[in-house]
Amino acid sequence: MPLTAKPPFSRGIRSGSEKMLMLGSAVAVAAILAIVTWLLFRELGTANEAAVRSANNVVQLIDADVQRNAELYDTSLLGLIAAWRRPDVMTISPELRQLVLFDRATAAPFKGDVVLLDDTGRIVADSTSLTPRLDNFSDRPGFQKHRESGSLALVVDGPFLSRWGFKDLCISFSRRLPSANGQFVGIASASMRLSYFDQLFRTLDIGPTSTVNLLSADGVMLARQPDDNNRTFIGQNFSMRPNFKRILREVNGSFAAISELDGAQRLYTFSRVGDLPLIVVVAQSRDDVYALWKRNALLVASATGLLCLGILSLSWLLGRQLRLRQNAERELAGLASTDGLTGLANRRRLDQVLKQEWARGMRSERPLALLMIDVDHFKAFNDRHGHHGGDVALRSVAQTLTASIRRPGDLAARYGGEEFMVVLPETDKAGACVIAEKLRLAIEALPPFAEDTVPITVSIGVATHLPATHDLPEPLFHAADRALYRAKKQGRNRVEFEPYVAPSAESQA
The missing domain is CATH 3.30.450.20 (PAS domain)
Structure with a gap:
Protein backbone atom coordinates (compact mmCIF):
# COMPACT_ATOMS: atom_id res chain seq x y z
CA MET A 1 0.00 0.00 0.00
CA PRO A 2 1.38 3.48 -0.82
CA LEU A 3 2.84 5.02 2.28
CA THR A 4 1.58 8.54 1.66
CA ALA A 5 -1.96 7.52 0.75
CA LYS A 6 -4.83 7.86 3.15
CA PRO A 7 -6.85 4.77 4.01
CA PRO A 8 -9.67 4.09 1.51
CA PHE A 9 -12.37 4.91 4.05
CA SER A 10 -10.89 8.37 4.69
CA ARG A 11 -10.53 9.03 0.96
CA GLY A 12 -14.16 8.09 0.43
CA ILE A 13 -15.34 10.50 3.12
CA ARG A 14 -13.34 13.37 1.71
CA SER A 15 -14.31 12.71 -1.91
CA GLY A 16 -17.90 12.24 -0.82
CA SER A 17 -17.88 15.59 1.02
CA GLU A 18 -16.70 17.42 -2.07
CA LYS A 19 -19.23 15.64 -4.27
CA MET A 20 -22.02 16.36 -1.80
CA LEU A 21 -21.03 20.03 -1.78
CA MET A 22 -21.19 20.27 -5.58
CA LEU A 23 -24.36 18.18 -5.71
CA GLY A 24 -25.99 20.34 -3.03
CA SER A 25 -25.03 23.49 -4.92
CA ALA A 26 -26.39 22.09 -8.17
CA VAL A 27 -29.64 21.08 -6.48
CA ALA A 28 -29.94 24.52 -4.86
CA VAL A 29 -29.35 26.27 -8.19
CA ALA A 30 -31.80 23.96 -9.96
CA ALA A 31 -34.41 24.60 -7.24
CA ILE A 32 -33.93 28.37 -7.49
CA LEU A 33 -34.21 28.27 -11.28
CA ALA A 34 -37.31 26.05 -11.09
CA ILE A 35 -39.02 28.32 -8.56
CA VAL A 36 -38.15 31.51 -10.45
CA THR A 37 -39.28 29.94 -13.75
CA TRP A 38 -42.58 28.90 -12.16
CA LEU A 39 -43.09 32.38 -10.73
CA LEU A 40 -42.29 34.02 -14.07
CA PHE A 41 -44.77 31.79 -15.89
CA ARG A 42 -47.36 32.55 -13.24
CA GLU A 43 -46.72 36.27 -13.69
CA LEU A 44 -47.01 35.74 -17.45
CA GLY A 45 -50.53 34.40 -16.91
CA THR A 46 -51.26 37.27 -14.55
CA ALA A 47 -50.08 39.77 -17.19
CA ASN A 48 -52.40 38.15 -19.72
CA GLU A 49 -55.34 38.31 -17.29
CA ALA A 50 -54.56 41.95 -16.48
CA ALA A 51 -54.45 42.77 -20.20
CA VAL A 52 -57.86 41.13 -20.70
CA ARG A 53 -59.31 43.07 -17.75
CA SER A 54 -57.87 46.33 -19.05
CA ALA A 55 -59.17 45.66 -22.56
CA ASN A 56 -62.59 44.76 -21.16
CA ASN A 57 -62.69 48.10 -19.37
CA VAL A 58 -61.84 49.86 -22.63
CA VAL A 59 -64.48 47.89 -24.51
CA GLN A 60 -67.13 48.68 -21.89
CA LEU A 61 -66.19 52.35 -21.95
CA ILE A 62 -66.52 52.48 -25.74
CA ASP A 63 -69.73 50.46 -25.63
CA ALA A 64 -71.30 52.88 -23.20
CA ASP A 65 -70.24 55.99 -25.11
CA VAL A 66 -71.18 54.69 -28.56
CA GLN A 67 -74.48 53.30 -27.32
CA ARG A 68 -75.35 56.59 -25.64
CA ASN A 69 -74.67 58.57 -28.81
CA ALA A 70 -76.40 56.01 -31.01
CA GLU A 71 -79.44 56.35 -28.80
CA LEU A 72 -79.36 60.12 -29.38
CA TYR A 73 -79.34 59.56 -33.13
CA ASP A 74 -82.06 56.93 -32.86
CA THR A 75 -84.16 59.30 -30.76
CA SER A 76 -83.77 61.94 -33.48
CA LEU A 77 -84.87 59.45 -36.14
CA LEU A 78 -87.86 58.24 -34.13
CA GLY A 79 -88.89 61.87 -33.49
CA LEU A 80 -88.53 62.66 -37.21
CA ILE A 81 -90.68 59.66 -38.17
CA ALA A 82 -93.34 60.45 -35.55
CA ALA A 83 -93.55 64.11 -36.65
CA TRP A 84 -93.70 63.18 -40.35
CA ARG A 85 -96.70 60.92 -39.72
CA ARG A 86 -98.73 63.77 -38.19
CA PRO A 87 -101.08 65.21 -40.87
CA ASP A 88 -101.10 68.66 -39.30
CA VAL A 89 -97.31 69.04 -39.73
CA MET A 90 -97.66 69.39 -43.48
CA THR A 91 -100.13 72.28 -43.09
CA ILE A 92 -97.87 74.55 -41.04
CA SER A 93 -95.28 76.96 -42.35
CA PRO A 94 -91.99 75.54 -43.71
CA GLU A 95 -89.97 77.19 -40.92
CA LEU A 96 -92.14 75.76 -38.18
CA ARG A 97 -92.27 72.37 -39.90
CA GLN A 98 -88.44 72.34 -40.02
CA LEU A 99 -88.28 72.93 -36.27
CA VAL A 100 -90.82 70.22 -35.56
CA LEU A 101 -89.11 67.65 -37.76
CA PHE A 102 -85.49 68.23 -36.74
CA ASP A 103 -85.60 69.73 -33.24
CA ARG A 104 -84.09 66.58 -31.62
CA ALA A 105 -81.31 66.24 -34.22
CA THR A 106 -79.37 69.22 -32.90
CA ALA A 107 -78.39 67.38 -29.67
CA ALA A 108 -76.39 64.64 -31.38
CA PRO A 109 -72.57 65.15 -31.35
CA PHE A 110 -70.54 65.06 -34.60
CA LYS A 111 -73.87 65.22 -36.42
CA GLY A 112 -73.93 65.24 -40.18
CA ASP A 113 -77.04 65.51 -42.31
CA VAL A 114 -80.46 64.26 -41.16
CA VAL A 115 -82.77 63.55 -44.07
CA LEU A 116 -86.08 61.93 -44.88
CA LEU A 117 -86.13 59.91 -48.12
CA ASP A 118 -89.11 58.65 -50.04
CA ASP A 119 -89.40 55.17 -51.54
CA THR A 120 -87.31 56.21 -54.55
CA GLY A 121 -84.41 57.57 -52.45
CA ARG A 122 -85.24 61.24 -53.14
CA ILE A 123 -84.90 63.74 -50.26
CA VAL A 124 -88.25 64.97 -49.02
CA ALA A 125 -87.07 66.64 -45.80
CA ASP A 126 -83.59 68.02 -45.08
CA SER A 127 -82.12 69.21 -41.74
CA THR A 128 -79.79 71.65 -43.53
CA SER A 129 -82.34 73.44 -45.68
CA LEU A 130 -86.03 74.40 -45.81
CA THR A 131 -86.00 73.34 -49.42
CA PRO A 132 -84.74 69.76 -49.73
CA ARG A 133 -81.61 69.36 -51.83
CA LEU A 134 -81.90 67.59 -55.12
CA ASP A 135 -80.15 64.29 -54.56
CA ASN A 136 -80.94 60.60 -54.54
CA PHE A 137 -79.63 58.00 -52.11
CA SER A 138 -81.24 54.88 -53.52
CA ASP A 139 -77.75 53.55 -54.27
CA ARG A 140 -76.82 53.43 -50.58
CA PRO A 141 -76.66 49.88 -49.08
CA GLY A 142 -78.64 51.08 -46.05
CA PHE A 143 -81.51 52.31 -48.24
CA GLN A 144 -81.53 49.08 -50.19
CA LYS A 145 -81.55 47.00 -47.01
CA HIS A 146 -84.62 48.85 -45.70
CA ARG A 147 -86.37 48.53 -49.05
CA GLU A 148 -85.73 44.79 -49.27
CA SER A 149 -86.44 43.97 -45.62
CA GLY A 150 -89.55 44.55 -43.60
CA SER A 151 -87.58 45.01 -40.37
CA LEU A 152 -88.05 48.26 -38.48
CA ALA A 153 -84.73 47.85 -36.63
CA LEU A 154 -82.03 50.48 -36.68
CA VAL A 155 -79.58 49.99 -39.56
CA VAL A 156 -75.96 51.20 -39.54
CA ASP A 157 -74.48 51.91 -42.97
CA GLY A 158 -71.08 53.06 -44.17
CA PRO A 159 -68.50 54.28 -44.07
CA PHE A 160 -69.01 56.65 -46.96
CA LEU A 161 -67.78 60.09 -47.96
CA SER A 162 -70.27 62.89 -47.33
CA ARG A 163 -71.53 64.42 -50.56
CA TRP A 164 -72.01 67.90 -49.15
CA GLY A 165 -70.57 70.28 -46.65
CA PHE A 166 -67.66 68.93 -44.59
CA LYS A 167 -66.92 66.12 -47.11
CA ASP A 168 -65.76 63.75 -44.35
CA LEU A 169 -66.08 60.00 -43.88
CA CYS A 170 -69.36 59.18 -42.16
CA ILE A 171 -71.60 56.36 -41.06
CA SER A 172 -75.37 56.58 -41.04
CA PHE A 173 -78.11 55.45 -38.70
CA SER A 174 -81.47 54.87 -40.41
CA ARG A 175 -84.93 53.51 -39.80
CA ARG A 176 -87.58 52.28 -42.22
CA LEU A 177 -90.71 54.34 -42.92
CA PRO A 178 -93.66 51.97 -43.29
CA SER A 179 -97.12 52.95 -44.51
CA ALA A 180 -100.26 52.16 -42.57
CA ASN A 181 -100.38 48.73 -44.21
CA GLY A 182 -96.64 48.16 -43.71
CA GLN A 183 -95.47 49.03 -47.21
CA PHE A 184 -92.07 50.68 -47.70
CA VAL A 185 -92.47 54.41 -48.23
CA GLY A 186 -88.94 55.62 -47.40
CA ILE A 187 -86.39 55.97 -44.61
CA ALA A 188 -85.24 58.45 -42.00
CA SER A 189 -81.43 58.71 -41.97
CA ALA A 190 -78.86 60.60 -39.85
CA SER A 191 -75.11 60.62 -40.55
CA MET A 192 -72.30 60.72 -37.97
CA ARG A 193 -68.78 61.80 -38.82
CA LEU A 194 -66.03 59.23 -38.11
CA SER A 195 -64.02 61.95 -36.40
CA TYR A 196 -66.22 61.18 -33.38
CA TYR A 290 -46.11 41.60 -22.00
CA ALA A 291 -43.96 44.76 -22.04
CA LEU A 292 -43.99 45.19 -18.26
CA TRP A 293 -43.64 41.44 -17.70
CA LYS A 294 -40.62 41.32 -20.01
CA ARG A 295 -38.91 44.13 -18.13
CA ASN A 296 -39.58 42.50 -14.77
CA ALA A 297 -38.63 39.06 -16.11
CA LEU A 298 -35.33 40.45 -17.40
CA LEU A 299 -34.55 41.99 -14.01
CA VAL A 300 -35.55 38.84 -12.12
CA ALA A 301 -33.66 36.58 -14.54
CA SER A 302 -30.56 38.76 -14.28
CA ALA A 303 -30.71 38.80 -10.48
CA THR A 304 -31.35 35.05 -10.40
CA GLY A 305 -28.50 34.41 -12.82
CA LEU A 306 -26.13 36.46 -10.66
CA LEU A 307 -27.35 34.64 -7.55
CA CYS A 308 -26.86 31.21 -9.14
CA LEU A 309 -23.48 32.26 -10.50
CA GLY A 310 -22.53 33.45 -7.02
CA ILE A 311 -23.64 30.16 -5.47
CA LEU A 312 -21.69 28.14 -8.03
CA SER A 313 -18.64 30.37 -7.64
CA LEU A 314 -18.73 30.12 -3.86
CA SER A 315 -19.22 26.36 -4.11
CA TRP A 316 -16.24 26.11 -6.44
CA LEU A 317 -14.12 28.22 -4.10
CA LEU A 318 -15.24 26.18 -1.11
CA GLY A 319 -14.56 22.97 -3.01
CA ARG A 320 -11.13 24.28 -3.93
CA GLN A 321 -10.45 25.08 -0.28
CA LEU A 322 -11.64 21.61 0.68
CA ARG A 323 -9.29 20.07 -1.87
CA LEU A 324 -6.39 22.19 -0.63
CA ARG A 325 -7.21 21.24 2.93
CA GLN A 326 -7.47 17.57 2.02
CA ASN A 327 -4.14 17.72 0.20
CA ALA A 328 -2.56 19.43 3.18
CA GLU A 329 -4.02 16.87 5.57
CA ARG A 330 -2.89 14.08 3.27
CA GLU A 331 0.63 15.53 3.19
CA LEU A 332 0.65 15.91 6.97
CA ALA A 333 -0.63 12.36 7.36
CA GLY A 334 2.08 11.19 4.97
CA LEU A 335 4.71 13.09 6.93
CA ALA A 336 3.38 11.59 10.14
CA SER A 337 3.69 8.05 8.76
CA THR A 338 6.67 8.41 6.38
CA ASP A 339 10.40 8.49 6.96
CA GLY A 340 11.70 11.77 5.61
CA LEU A 341 15.00 10.39 4.29
CA THR A 342 13.95 7.19 2.53
CA GLY A 343 10.25 7.74 1.81
CA LEU A 344 9.42 4.42 3.48
CA ALA A 345 6.94 3.99 6.30
CA ASN A 346 8.30 5.17 9.63
CA ARG A 347 8.25 3.23 12.88
CA ARG A 348 4.88 4.61 13.90
CA ARG A 349 3.31 3.41 10.66
CA LEU A 350 5.11 0.08 11.04
CA ASP A 351 3.58 -0.50 14.47
CA GLN A 352 0.08 0.31 13.14
CA VAL A 353 0.37 -2.01 10.13
CA LEU A 354 1.91 -4.83 12.19
CA LYS A 355 -1.02 -4.74 14.62
CA GLN A 356 -3.56 -4.58 11.77
CA GLU A 357 -2.01 -7.49 9.89
CA TRP A 358 -1.67 -9.51 13.08
CA ALA A 359 -5.41 -9.13 13.75
CA ARG A 360 -6.22 -9.90 10.09
CA GLY A 361 -4.03 -13.01 10.24
CA MET A 362 -6.02 -14.25 13.24
CA ARG A 363 -9.29 -13.74 11.37
CA SER A 364 -8.08 -15.34 8.12
CA GLU A 365 -5.89 -17.98 9.84
CA ARG A 366 -3.02 -17.13 7.51
CA PRO A 367 0.63 -16.73 8.62
CA LEU A 368 2.41 -13.38 8.96
CA ALA A 369 6.13 -12.97 8.17
CA LEU A 370 8.48 -10.24 9.41
CA LEU A 371 11.89 -9.41 7.89
CA MET A 372 14.42 -7.40 9.89
CA ILE A 373 17.16 -5.96 7.66
CA ASP A 374 20.43 -4.34 8.66
CA VAL A 375 22.96 -2.71 6.29
CA ASP A 376 26.33 -4.42 6.83
CA HIS A 377 29.29 -2.34 8.00
CA PHE A 378 27.34 0.88 7.67
CA LYS A 379 29.52 2.78 10.17
CA ALA A 380 32.62 2.00 8.10
CA PHE A 381 30.72 3.11 4.95
CA ASN A 382 29.90 6.41 6.65
CA ASP A 383 33.52 6.84 7.63
CA ARG A 384 34.58 6.37 4.00
CA HIS A 385 31.91 8.47 2.30
CA GLY A 386 30.57 10.78 4.96
CA HIS A 387 27.01 11.26 6.12
CA HIS A 388 25.83 12.38 2.70
CA GLY A 389 27.11 9.19 1.15
CA GLY A 390 25.42 7.21 3.93
CA ASP A 391 22.11 8.94 3.20
CA VAL A 392 22.43 8.11 -0.51
CA ALA A 393 23.13 4.48 0.33
CA LEU A 394 20.11 4.24 2.65
CA ARG A 395 17.86 5.74 -0.06
CA SER A 396 19.20 3.21 -2.59
CA VAL A 397 18.42 0.34 -0.21
CA ALA A 398 14.93 1.75 0.42
CA GLN A 399 14.22 2.05 -3.32
CA THR A 400 15.35 -1.54 -3.83
CA LEU A 401 13.06 -2.74 -1.05
CA THR A 402 10.10 -0.85 -2.51
CA ALA A 403 10.76 -2.22 -6.00
CA SER A 404 11.15 -5.80 -4.77
CA ILE A 405 7.90 -6.12 -2.77
CA ARG A 406 4.93 -5.61 -5.06
CA ARG A 407 1.93 -7.06 -3.25
CA PRO A 408 -0.59 -4.44 -2.04
CA GLY A 409 -0.44 -5.60 1.58
CA ASP A 410 3.36 -5.74 1.87
CA LEU A 411 5.03 -2.92 3.78
CA ALA A 412 8.66 -1.80 3.87
CA ALA A 413 9.63 0.52 6.75
CA ARG A 414 12.70 2.17 8.16
CA TYR A 415 13.10 0.97 11.72
CA GLY A 416 15.93 3.28 12.67
CA GLY A 417 19.47 4.14 11.57
CA GLU A 418 20.53 1.54 8.98
CA GLU A 419 17.81 -0.95 10.01
CA PHE A 420 14.71 -1.73 7.91
CA MET A 421 11.74 -4.02 8.37
CA VAL A 422 9.38 -5.69 5.90
CA VAL A 423 5.90 -6.95 6.86
CA LEU A 424 4.62 -9.79 4.63
CA PRO A 425 0.98 -10.76 5.26
CA GLU A 426 -0.19 -14.27 4.33
CA THR A 427 3.42 -15.49 3.89
CA ASP A 428 4.86 -18.69 5.39
CA LYS A 429 8.49 -19.54 6.18
CA ALA A 430 9.40 -20.73 2.70
CA GLY A 431 7.86 -17.70 1.00
CA ALA A 432 9.42 -15.28 3.46
CA CYS A 433 12.88 -16.78 2.99
CA VAL A 434 12.54 -16.59 -0.81
CA ILE A 435 11.57 -12.92 -0.62
CA ALA A 436 14.38 -12.22 1.87
CA GLU A 437 16.96 -13.83 -0.39
CA LYS A 438 15.61 -11.87 -3.35
CA LEU A 439 16.00 -8.65 -1.39
CA ARG A 440 19.53 -9.53 -0.32
CA LEU A 441 20.63 -10.30 -3.86
CA ALA A 442 18.99 -7.14 -5.25
CA ILE A 443 20.77 -4.93 -2.73
CA GLU A 444 24.08 -6.71 -3.28
CA ALA A 445 23.71 -6.01 -7.00
CA LEU A 446 23.47 -2.25 -6.49
CA PRO A 447 26.18 -0.29 -8.36
CA PRO A 448 29.24 0.60 -6.27
CA PHE A 449 29.03 3.98 -4.59
CA ALA A 450 31.76 6.39 -5.73
CA GLU A 451 33.84 3.52 -7.13
CA ASP A 452 33.95 1.89 -3.71
CA THR A 453 35.34 -1.67 -3.97
CA VAL A 454 33.19 -2.86 -1.07
CA PRO A 455 29.56 -3.51 -2.20
CA ILE A 456 26.53 -2.59 -0.11
CA THR A 457 25.12 -5.73 1.52
CA VAL A 458 22.50 -6.52 4.12
CA SER A 459 21.86 -9.18 6.73
CA ILE A 460 18.24 -10.32 7.07
CA GLY A 461 16.46 -12.04 9.94
CA VAL A 462 13.21 -13.83 9.10
CA ALA A 463 10.41 -14.86 11.45
CA THR A 464 6.90 -16.13 10.71
CA HIS A 465 3.89 -17.13 12.78
CA LEU A 466 0.23 -18.04 12.40
CA PRO A 467 -1.44 -15.62 14.83
CA ALA A 468 -3.82 -17.21 17.31
CA THR A 469 -5.94 -16.01 20.19
CA HIS A 470 -3.87 -14.66 23.08
CA ASP A 471 -0.74 -14.47 20.86
CA LEU A 472 1.11 -11.15 20.70
CA PRO A 473 3.14 -9.63 17.81
CA GLU A 474 6.12 -8.66 20.04
CA PRO A 475 7.59 -12.20 20.15
CA LEU A 476 7.56 -12.24 16.32
CA PHE A 477 9.61 -9.06 16.38
CA HIS A 478 12.02 -10.59 18.90
CA ALA A 479 12.38 -13.73 16.78
CA ALA A 480 13.26 -11.66 13.69
CA ASP A 481 15.76 -9.68 15.79
CA ARG A 482 17.43 -12.91 16.97
CA ALA A 483 17.58 -14.21 13.41
CA LEU A 484 19.23 -10.95 12.30
CA TYR A 485 21.77 -11.20 15.11
CA ARG A 486 22.66 -14.73 14.07
CA ALA A 487 23.02 -13.67 10.39
CA LYS A 488 25.44 -10.90 11.38
CA LYS A 489 27.33 -13.24 13.72
CA GLN A 490 27.73 -15.83 10.98
CA GLY A 491 29.40 -13.52 8.53
CA ARG A 492 26.74 -10.99 7.36
CA ASN A 493 25.23 -10.73 3.86
CA ARG A 494 22.97 -13.66 4.53
CA VAL A 495 19.44 -14.68 5.53
CA GLU A 496 18.62 -16.48 8.75
CA PHE A 497 15.29 -17.77 10.12
CA GLU A 498 14.14 -17.88 13.76
CA PRO A 499 10.84 -19.50 14.84
CA TYR A 500 8.22 -17.67 16.87
CA VAL A 501 8.48 -18.34 20.61
CA ALA A 502 5.46 -17.80 22.89
CA PRO A 503 5.99 -15.26 25.72
CA SER A 504 6.14 -17.92 28.50
CA ALA A 505 8.70 -20.04 26.66
CA GLU A 506 10.66 -16.95 25.69
CA SER A 507 10.91 -15.84 29.36
CA GLN A 508 12.03 -19.33 30.44
CA ALA A 509 14.68 -19.33 27.77
Missing part, protein backbone atom coordinates in the same frame (compact mmCIF):
# COMPACT_ATOMS: atom_id res chain seq x y z
CA PHE A 197 -64.63 57.75 -33.09
CA ASP A 198 -61.15 59.14 -33.77
CA GLN A 199 -61.56 61.56 -30.89
CA LEU A 200 -63.00 58.87 -28.59
CA PHE A 201 -60.31 56.29 -29.37
CA ARG A 202 -57.45 58.76 -28.97
CA THR A 203 -58.36 59.26 -25.31
CA LEU A 204 -57.70 55.57 -24.62
CA ASP A 205 -54.26 54.33 -23.57
CA ILE A 206 -53.98 50.83 -25.03
CA GLY A 207 -50.31 50.72 -26.00
CA PRO A 208 -48.32 52.02 -28.96
CA THR A 209 -48.80 48.94 -31.16
CA SER A 210 -52.35 47.96 -30.14
CA THR A 211 -55.53 49.01 -31.95
CA VAL A 212 -59.18 49.79 -31.21
CA ASN A 213 -61.62 48.82 -33.96
CA LEU A 214 -65.32 49.39 -34.61
CA LEU A 215 -66.96 47.04 -37.10
CA SER A 216 -70.49 46.60 -38.30
CA ALA A 217 -72.22 43.27 -37.78
CA ASP A 218 -71.68 42.71 -41.52
CA GLY A 219 -67.90 42.81 -41.01
CA VAL A 220 -67.22 46.29 -42.41
CA MET A 221 -64.49 48.29 -40.68
CA LEU A 222 -66.08 51.58 -39.57
CA ALA A 223 -63.34 53.07 -37.42
CA ARG A 224 -59.83 52.16 -36.33
CA GLN A 225 -57.27 53.81 -34.08
CA PRO A 226 -54.44 54.20 -34.71
CA ASP A 227 -54.70 54.11 -38.49
CA ASP A 228 -52.62 55.65 -41.22
CA ASN A 229 -53.66 58.96 -42.74
CA ASN A 230 -55.12 57.21 -45.76
CA ARG A 231 -57.47 55.15 -43.57
CA THR A 232 -56.30 52.00 -45.32
CA PHE A 233 -58.59 49.58 -43.53
CA ILE A 234 -61.70 51.80 -43.23
CA GLY A 235 -64.50 50.38 -45.35
CA GLN A 236 -62.88 46.99 -45.85
CA ASN A 237 -65.07 43.94 -45.35
CA PHE A 238 -63.73 41.34 -42.92
CA SER A 239 -66.80 39.13 -42.81
CA MET A 240 -64.94 36.19 -44.37
CA ARG A 241 -61.91 36.42 -42.11
CA PRO A 242 -61.59 33.61 -39.49
CA ASN A 243 -61.02 36.03 -36.62
CA PHE A 244 -64.19 38.01 -37.39
CA LYS A 245 -66.20 34.82 -37.78
CA ARG A 246 -65.11 33.79 -34.31
CA ILE A 247 -65.94 37.24 -32.91
CA LEU A 248 -69.38 37.14 -34.52
CA ARG A 249 -69.98 33.63 -33.19
CA GLU A 250 -68.91 34.30 -29.59
CA VAL A 251 -70.52 37.80 -29.33
CA ASN A 252 -68.16 38.88 -26.53
CA GLY A 253 -64.98 37.57 -24.88
CA SER A 254 -61.29 37.35 -25.71
CA PHE A 255 -58.82 35.10 -27.52
CA ALA A 256 -55.26 35.17 -28.87
CA ALA A 257 -54.66 34.81 -32.60
CA ILE A 258 -52.52 35.98 -35.51
CA SER A 259 -53.73 39.29 -36.95
CA GLU A 260 -54.91 39.01 -40.53
CA LEU A 261 -53.86 42.61 -41.15
CA ASP A 262 -50.22 42.69 -40.06
CA GLY A 263 -49.42 39.06 -39.17
CA ALA A 264 -48.65 39.94 -35.52
CA GLN A 265 -49.74 37.84 -32.56
CA ARG A 266 -52.54 39.74 -30.81
CA LEU A 267 -54.92 39.39 -27.89
CA TYR A 268 -58.47 40.20 -29.10
CA THR A 269 -61.08 41.44 -26.63
CA PHE A 270 -64.48 42.22 -28.14
CA SER A 271 -68.13 42.96 -27.39
CA ARG A 272 -71.39 43.79 -29.17
CA VAL A 273 -72.53 47.40 -28.62
CA GLY A 274 -75.84 46.81 -26.86
CA ASP A 275 -78.54 45.87 -29.38
CA LEU A 276 -76.83 47.81 -32.16
CA PRO A 277 -75.28 46.05 -35.15
CA LEU A 278 -71.85 47.27 -34.02
CA ILE A 279 -68.87 45.37 -32.57
CA VAL A 280 -65.98 46.91 -30.64
CA VAL A 281 -62.65 45.01 -30.87
CA VAL A 282 -59.51 45.85 -28.90
CA ALA A 283 -56.51 44.11 -30.48
CA GLN A 284 -53.53 44.23 -28.13
CA SER A 285 -50.12 43.24 -29.45
CA ARG A 286 -47.97 40.78 -27.49
CA ASP A 287 -45.34 43.52 -27.10
CA ASP A 288 -47.85 45.76 -25.32
CA VAL A 289 -49.42 42.96 -23.26
